[in-house]
Amino acid sequence: MDLINNNFKNKDIISLDQFDQKSILKLFRETARLKKSSPKKLLSVLKGKIAGMVFFEPSTRTFSSNTVAFKRLGGQTVEYQNPLVTSSAVKGESIEDMVKMFEQYCDIIVMRHPIKGTLKKVADVVEIPVINAGDGIGEHPTQALLDMFTIWEKFGKVSGLTGLMVGDMLNGRTIHSLIGGLSIFPGNKIYLLSPSSLKLSREEYQLYSKRGIKIIEISKTSEIPSNCHFWYWTRVQKERFEDKKVYEKLKLSFILTKKLIEEKAGKNTLLMHPLPRVGEIDLEVDRDPRAVYLTRQAKNGMYLRMALFKLILKE
Ligand code: CP
Secondary structure, three states, X not given: OOOOOXXXXXXXXXXXXXXXXXXXXXXXXXHHHHHHOOHHHHOOOOOOOEEEEEEOOOOOHHHHHHHHHHHHOOOEEEEEEOHHHHOHHHHOOOXXXXXXXXXXXXXXXXXXXXXXXXXXXXXXXXXXXXXEXXXXXXXXXXXXXXXXXXXXXXXXXXXXXXXXEEOXXXXXXXXXXXXXXXXXXXXXXXXXXXXXXHOOOHHHHHHHHHOOOEEEEXXXXXXXXXXXXXXXXXXXXXXXXXXXXXXXHHOOOOOEOHXXXXXXXXXXXXXXXXXXXXXXXXXXXXXXXOEOOOOHHHHHHHHHHHHHHHHHHOO
């Protein structure tokens, strides 16, 4: 994988491991600039460019925000949701042949796939840039970048933070990318709250700890420290369980409630969730002004993806 090294031009975005502090902050500054720009002026940025959106797994946010981001910059998209039904994959075409075709027609590919490592494989096959929109239990780099942007926008920094992550540490790709991203900056401390069978893999725990991020694993809500900068709630990843009875038992292990917020959150704690949510947030929390999952966090996804497309294809 190519390192970004402050230069996004024609680069693939596969993992947070490609990033350093300078590159992430460059992306954040561009995102902030685009948020303030006149939408009309942006329509010429990617005029004449075409993106292939290929999603082998379902998506609401990542598919629509990438598609809208590309169109808001004046580009066009060719879209495959569920290609196992709608493309020649149904006739047995290999993923390698499929992406070679997109390489002939498009300027960039955004792909989601259920198997970890597939996006790296795809990036090795084609010359055009490839963006990982989620590869199984692997990574979801653009989600982590938009999450970090949302934190940066609020606190003006992504270092020296204390955060709480809750849910499925084992299978949650947004969790893996976010821990990877926060480990690039100094002084970050994260508390991980999960059922014991869904803890971060020991390989990942060791890898990220070695990079300097302090990881503290907890098992009860009573162990949540007060005054975190952010809470990052996630769902238990149903689609990764072979035995759905096990999923049913674990799915609502930890619920974000108004009461818990009153007990443990600070007045500035950002309440985040990558979504979709499936019962692990009480709906009354939505009205809390600190809750950004349905509003700012999701909208930032569109702006951050606009910035990424611009930096990769234009600059
Ligand atoms: N956050 C996220 O990846 O949502 P979707 O699965 O709806 O794209």
